[in-house]
Amino acid sequence: MxxxxxxxxxxxxxxxxxxxxxxxxxxxxxxxxxxxxxxxxxxxxxxxxxxxxxxxxxxxxxxxxxxxxxxxxxxxxxxxxxxxxADPGAPTAQQPPSATPTTPDQAQAGVQRAVAGEAVLQKMADAIENEDRGEFLNTIDPKATAFRASARTIFGNLSALPLGTFQLRYVSDDIGALTPDRQAELGGTQSWLAQVEVSWQLAGYDVKAARETLPVTFVTRDGKTYAASFSERFVAGQRRPVWSLxxxxxxxxxxxxxxxxxxxxxxxxxxxxxxxxxxxxxxxxxxxxxxxxxxxxxxxxxxxxxxxxxxxxxxxxxxxxxxxxxxxxxxxxxxxxxxxxxxxxxxxxxxxxxxxxxxxxxxxxxxxxxxxxxxxxxxxxxxxxxxxxxxxxxxxxxxxxxxxxxxxxxxxxxxxxxxxxxxxxxxxxxxxxxxxxxxxxxxxxxxxxxxxxxxxxxxxxxxxxxxxxxxxxxxxxxxxxxxxxxxxxxxxxxxxxx
Incomplete structure (x- = not known):
């Protein structure tokens, strides 16, 4: 438009x-x-x-x-x-950032992040399907107080919607997207930003699923990976799911x-x-x-x-x-x-x-x-x-x-x-x-x-x-x-x- x-x-x-x-x-x-x-x-x-x-x-x-x-x-x-x-200081619209490994070690680290992130997303999707609020909150960073409050609202919203399908898919990451101050705030052994495709279908209303891309922040601490944010560094033009607002x-x-x-x-x-x-x-x-x-x-x-x-x-x-x-x-x-x-x-x-x-x-x-x-x-x-x-x-x-x-x-x-x-x-x-x-x-x-x-x-x-x-x-x-x-x-x- x-x-x-x-x-x-x-x-x-x-x-x-x-x-x-x-x-x-x-x-x-x-x-x-x-x-x-x-x-x-x-x-x-x-x-x-x-x-x-x-x-x-x-x-x-x-x-x-x-x-x-x-x-x-x-x-x-x-x-x-x-x-x-989408915001006054937002960067020019572009494809979601994607890490480009240049060494075998970087490539291996990227694979490990993707596996860890995908596991968190799968647990989230399963919790939504099973209406298991506790399991959903177990995927949220316990130190991200504000985001945990938002996550409770998001779970309630998704539970109320007549969902036919709901899926989360890890697409790409960019470990350089988080500033040193933000990484220090998150703590843990590592933290990074990933682009995640979320799709959902409203039963009785939709033929095809709606699709959006969410910037999801992950943090790993004590050997466990959590989601710490759904709203960090939206690129220009990224739409936000209504249930996340x-x-x-x-x-x-x-x-x-x-x-x-x-x-x-x-x-x-x-x-x-x-x-x-x-x-x-x-x-x-x-x-x-x-x-x-x-x-x-x-x-x-x-x-x-x-x-x-x-x-x-x-x-x-x-x-x-x-x-x-x-x-x-x-x-x-x-x-x-x-x-x-x-x-x-x-x-x-x-x-x-x-x-x-x-x-x-x-x-x-x-x-x-x-x-x-x-x-x-x-x-x-x-x-x-x-x-x-x-x-x-x-x-x-x-x-x-x-x-x-x-x-x-x-x-x-x-x-x-x-x-x-x-x-x-x-x-x-x-x-x-x-x-x-x-x-x-x-x-x-x-x-x-x-x-x-x-x-x-x-x-x-x-x-x-x-x-x-x-x-x-x-x-x-x-x-x-x-x-x-x-x-x-x-x-x-x-x-x-x-």
Whole structure:
């Protein structure tokens, strides 16, 4: 995803809120069913190269609050944001450090560290699988007081999640990563930093396992090796598992799992309040898209901004004006990758019920249509998601397409459907790109029927050909893209009153 700093222009769609008041609303920018894994501990709960990610749009919200609603991380641009330093002084993004032995003794020492570290990780994974808290804590450095407290929370989180699988794999180490002062603090006969791949699968929600890389500090004392930290020296862009960031509260609905960071009744109530919104979003999407998808969404609800940034591997304050992001929680976006909707709870609360529903419906449309791993052009992905969201919560054309109508009335009718570049966060006419994409999809639905719109999207999505879009225009809509654009231009002029 490209840096999400917001567009320079604002727009102001309106909805009627739960109290009957007209509320300005931000436009929402982007973003085979294998057998479900079973929870081994409890019953199961019921991109193309050069393509930018879904980008943000700023627009006025109640009391003048500018909120940027973002969806669909997971295209090639996702790596762009991963390359941004996660901390102000963080090093440039790079592969996890790996020791390069130059002598037989160094090679042997590296093997011994890997064997010792892998043994600790295996004991951890076994303890999680067997729900053995004591055995899990036996792998934690008894002198690392703060980390032992965190480890208790991590174990509780992993025990609460509906895990289908959980694995830890030793990848590489770098004995030079720890400073002499840190090594002295750890003590023992040796200490080192290793990169560890952690993967987990949520039973009933994920087809594939989520994967992250954790920097794990190991220390050996009295002949035994322990884990002493899960958070030392994150390289730029390294995402952090949500279960490692603090206590979790879970709320489950018919179609959703909301994972809230924060302990206590307040966090639990907040998670429950989002379940009904997420469930309604799934139902709204299924009415349009159909029910041939998993009809399940997982929503992460961080308690504070920094936690959202950690989950996404982003710069501090990147998401202060962003209400939500949809991301693929996998190294390489692909069909079946676990997709999460990451919400900014403060901004969601400012939006109100209707605004939150529009946002989650838009995001859920991307989940259902596997937009993070689809060849569809961005105008179709974003326009379709807006079409579904605005069907769920209708908005007035004049407010929802304010910037586009202003341009059309001034004689600036779009010459073509929005290009990939039009959706870049820095694009000057970014609002018009989303507005025109939405109305292009709505025109297809009005002209051919909603089923044809879905069929058109599916045809483009399923195509393996570079001419997939042109082929779909002919086979599904019976016209060329040029013919559609001409009709769409007249449609915009009619709507704008130009």
């Amino acid at each position: 490209s840096p999400l700093t917001g567009a320079g222009e604002q727009r102001g769609a309106e909805v009627i809120d739960e109290d009957g008041d007209t509320v300005p609303l931000p436009m929402i920018p982007s973003a085979g069913d294998p057998e479900q894994p079973s929870d081994h501990r409890q019953q199961s709960y019921a991109d193309g190269p050069g393509r930018p990610p879904f980008g943000p749009i700023l627009k006025k919200v109640a009391l003048g609050l500018a909120i940027c609603l973002v969806a669909g991380a997971g295209y090639a641009g996702l790596q762009h944001i991963a390359n941004a330093p 603090g206590a979790l509260e879970l709320a489950k609905g018919k179609h959703s799992l909301v994972i809230s960071l924060g302990a206590g009744s307040e966090a639990e109530a907040e998670a429950r309040s989002y379940v009904s919104v997420a469930d309604k979003a799934v139902e709204s999407v299924s009415k349009v898209w159909g029910r041939s998808w998993r009809q399940k969404v997982v929503v992460y609800l961080p308690a504070k901004q920094s936690q959202m940034e950690y989950v996404l591997g982003a710069r501090p304050n990147t998401y202060t004006q962003i209400a939500a992001v949809t991301m693929a929680e996998l190294d390489t976006p692909a069909v079946g990758a676990p997709v999460r909707i990451v919400a900014n709870p403060k901004l969601f609360e400012e939006l109100g019920k209707q605004g939150r529903r529009i946002v989650l419906t838009h995001e859920t449309t991307h989940v259902a249509s596997t937009a993070t791993a689809s060849p569809v052009p961005l105008w179709l992905a974003e326009g379709f998601a807006d079409y579904v969201a605005f069907n769920a919560v209708p908005v007035q054309d004049e407010s929802a397409a304010k910037e586009l109508f202003k341009a059309v009335r001034a004689g600036h009718v779009p010459a073509s459907l929005p290009t990939t570049e039009a959706f870049a966060a820095s694009a000057k006419e970014l609002p018009q790109a989303y507005e025109s994409a939405w109305l292009a999809c709505r025109l297809i639905a009005e002209r051919e029927g909603e089923e044809k719109l879905v069929k058109f999207y599916r045809a483009v999505h399923a195509s393996k050909s570079s001419t997939g879009l042109a082929d779909a225009f002919q086979s599904v809509l019976g016209m060329t893209e040029a013919e559609f654009v001409a009709e769409w231009q007249k449609y915009l002029e009619r709507l704008a009153g130009g």
